[in-house]
Amino acid sequence: MIVYVLAILLFLIGLYGIVVKRNLIKIVISLMIMEYAINLFFALIGYREGGAAPIHTEELGDNMVLFVDPLPQALVLTAIVIGLGTTALLVSFAVRIYEKYDTFDVRKIRKLRG
Amino acid sequence: MRSIISILLLAFIAWGIVTVIGEIPFGTEKSRVGGHYVDQGREETGASNIVTSVVLNYRGFDTLGEVTVLFVAAIGLGAALATRRKKEKREIEPASLVLYTGCRFLFPLILLFGGYIFIHGHLTPGGGFQGGAIVASAFILVYLGCRGRRISETVSKTIESLGGLVFVVVGLVGLAVGGHYFLLNFLPKGELNTLFSAGIIPILYIAIGFKVGSELAGVIDHLMEESE
Numbered sequence: 001m002i003v004y005v006l007a008i009l010l011f012l013i014g015l016y017g018i019v020v021k022r023n024l025i026k027i028v029i030s031l032m033i034m035e036y037a038i039n040l041f042f043a044l045i046g047y048r049e050g051g052a053a054p055i056h057t058e059e060l061g062d063n064m065v066l067f068v069d070p071l072p073q074a075l076v077l078t079a080i081v082i083g084l085g086t087t088a089l090l091v092s093f094a095v096r097i098y099e100k101y102d103t104f105d106v107r108k109i110r111k112l113r114g
Numbered sequence: 115m116r117s118i119i120s121i122l123l124l125a126f127i128a129w130g131i132v133t134v135i136g137e138i139p140f141g142t143e144k145s146r147v148g149g150h151y152v153d154q155g156r157e158e159t160g161a162s163n164i165v166t167s168v169v170l171n172y173r174g175f176d177t178l179g180e181v182t183v184l185f186v187a188a189i190g191l192g193a194a195l196a197t198r199r200k201k202e203k204r205e206i207e208p209a210s211l212v213l214y215t216g217c218r219f220l221f222p223l224i225l226l227f228g229g230y231i232f233i234h235g236h237l238t239p240g241g242g243f244q245g246g247a248i249v250a251s252a253f254i255l256v257y258l259g260c261r262g263r264r265i266s267e268t269v270s271k272t273i274e275s276l277g278g279l280v281f282v283v284v285g286l287v288g289l290a291v292g293g294h295y296f297l298l299n300f301l302p303k304g305e306l307n308t309l310f311s312a313g314i315i316p317i318l319y320i321a322i323g324f325k326v327g328s329e330l331a332g333v334i335d336h337l338m339e340e341s342e
Contacts, residue, residue: 001136001138001139001140003140004135004136004138004140005132005135005136008128008131008132008135009128011131012124012127012128015124015127016120016121016124019120019123019124020116020117020120044140045138045144046144046148047140047141048141048142048143049141049142053239054151054152054163054164054165055162055163055164055165055237055238055239056156056162056163056164056306056307057162057307058307067152067164069143069144069145069148069149069152070148070151070152070155070164070165070168071145071147071148071151071168072148073165073168074165074168074169074173077165077169077241077243078169078176078177078180080243081180081183081184081243081326082180082183082184082187084184084330085183085184085186085187085188086187088187088188088191088333088337089187089190089191089194091337092190092191092194092195092336092337093194095194095195095337096194096195
């Protein structure tokens, strides 16, 4: 229970960064913190008391071992890759905006300049 | 003032989330489908790593969509950075001999490790995405340590397209052979816990490894071009 609250706390730290910070790069970093908080929450959802990583090995053989839930882990794998793609795209937009306005400050990126 | 308002807003959101999430028990089994994957996954797919069997067999179509999203993001990054104005070339100071030689020495070893990770994706922790990221990290090392060395854009685009093509073709062959659904595991499952097992899963993960590696190397190439 308390571990979920800690994951949500991390999520809220990211949200605070997005709302309050004015530097575009810091906003991108805050977005990544939110993303990883959600991934952490998913991994925690899949945890089972005393569970091992869901991989059959030679040592385990055919013994029935308690594994953690593999489904959230597979979903997180997908989410991490997509998060990487979107982050790279955001960074490229930030680079373009910096070239145009010579600043990362969102308050100064107002004027439409052709 | 601004931060006080936002903290109040965040507290409200936190209260909303915690009242919903606080009901979930920690450390118990929650999904029946997860139990099915754990109990039956090895027999049904032949892969020792159950996460891999979920990613590429039970949810293989989802993974094809994921690969497509990564592809579109790489294309978008290229398009966003392609139309920039040309800057005058800066003088690049060459790295010292130790750094240069070290990078050239480590580059093939990192590639080998990445290849190991994605070839053994169905047996050990890891897989195509992780192996691809390791391969791309080898390119970061070369870009930072041996300035001036570039990967050929044609080669990386060819590898990337071939990786995507292999994924789709294997899926379509499964559809043609079995006639039930896309990405049917039509190859023999082989012996458990050996390299040649799990049917199409190693083939797909090798394709994904090459695709992700060349895509991320392309992304790094575009971003490094910016700093030069």
